[in-house]
Amino acid sequence: MTRKRIPFAKMNGCGNDFIVVDNRDHLMDGFDLSAFVKNVCARGTSVGADGFMMLEPSEIADFTMRYFNADGSEGEMCGNGARCLSRFAHLVGAAGETMSFETLAGIYHAEILSGSQTVRVKFPDVSLSELQFHQPYAADGPAAQYHYGFVGVPHTVWFVDRVAQLADEQLIRWGKQIRYDKSLFPQGTNVNFVEVLDPHTLQIRTYERGVEAETYACGSGSTAAAIIAGILGIVEASAPVTLLTRRGTLRISYQIAADAARDVYLEGDAKLVARGELLPDAWLPDHNPPAP
Numbered sequence: 001m002t003r004k005r006i007p008f009a010k011m012n013g014c015g016n017d018f019i020v021v022d023n024r025d026h027l028m029d030g031f032d033l034s035a036f037v038k039n040v041c042a043r044g045t046s047v048g049a050d051g052f053m054m055l056e057p058s059e060i061a062d063f064t065m066r067y068f069n070a071d072g073s074e075g076e077m078c079g080n081g082a083r084c085l086s087r088f089a090h091l092v093g094a095a096g097e098t099m100s101f102e103t104l105a106g107i108y109h110a111e112i113l114s115g116s117q118t119v120r121v122k123f124p125d126v127s128l129s130e131l132q133f134h135q136p137y138a139a140d141g142p143a144a145q146y147h148y149g150f151v152g153v154p155h156t157v158w159f160v161d162r163v164a165q166l167a168d169e170q171l172i173r174w175g176k177q178i179r180y181d182k183s184l185f186p187q188g189t190n191v192n193f194v195e196v197l198d199p200h201t202l203q204i205r206t207y208e209r210g211v212e213a214e215t216y217a218c219g220s221g222s223t224a225a226a227i228i229a230g231i232l233g234i235v236e237a238s239a240p241v242t243l244l245t246r247r248g249t250l251r252i253s254y255q256i257a258a259d260a261a262r263d264v265y266l267e268g269d270a271k272l273v274a275r276g277e278l279l280p281d282a283w284l285p286d287h288n289p290p291a292p
């Protein structure tokens with residue numbers, strides 16, 4: 001068994017938590033990444049997180065972001081993850097206060113707001129042809145219609161009343177039903193339940209694909225919800241939209257042009273909460289088989 005120790009950081013963006021590894025020197029070569037990620041992200045038996053990210057070199061940007069969901073699947077992109085990895089890249093000297101990075105969903109830009117742990121990520125333009133509005137939903141769900149937005153990853157947005165009061169089990173039941181509705185979403189989807197508080201403020205709860213549970217916040221889901229609400233005239237699109245998540249606040253701003261939402265920015269905290277070493281028992285949970 002390898003005696004490898006893997007330096008890592010634990011980062012937290014608005015309650016979305018991530019294990020981050022600097023893989024610029026190919027430390028992770030030889031690992032079955034899917035199994036590794038699933039094990040280290042398991043809460044209770046290992047470090048636990050919503051996702052796992054690696055900082056890797058890039059020939060066209062400051063670095064490459066590789067993102068894995070807690071279930072071991074590689075995701076194209078993660079908004080809160082991108083904010084956390086940008087801060088990490090800055091902390092380890094891989095990037096200055098402004099940076100660009102490669103993802104499976106294209107090139108993103110980010111800025112560490114001076115002297116703070118606030119990070120603003122700029123998304124590529126969101127083509128309006130990637131959005132769908134007022135889609136009917138026949139099954140027993142949170143609403144009779146939903147809206148769809150692809151913001152690096154797929155998102156559905158459901159406007160509901162009193163989202164904070166929605167029972168956790170109900171949210172999970174609806175989330176799973178929609179996320180696994182292959183006739184509508186062959187690739188699956190994240191499911192965002194959104195309440196309009198005022199023309200500048202939305203409250204949001206998200207069932208995340210790949211975590212298969214509610215997470216405390218979702219950056220790309222918040223971005224999709226803010227853009228959709230702006231185009232529908234539910235919030236004022238010309239001003240920043242505040243998204244209240246379960247563990248903090250995200251700010252989203254954008255400009256609506258004829259064919260795309262441009263200048264799309266997602267801003268919020270990105271905290272470094274721990275640094276240490278992952279040891280084999282973090283990724284080999286079979287050392288502790290369940291009691292017969």
Ligand SMILES: N[C@H](CCC[C@H](N)C(=O)O)C(=O)O
Pocket residue numbers: 016069074075076077078079080081153154189190208209210211215217218219220221
């Ligand atoms: N929490 C993430 C979304 C991760 C996307 C993932 N759940 C998927 O669809 O593969 C965010 O802040 O944008």
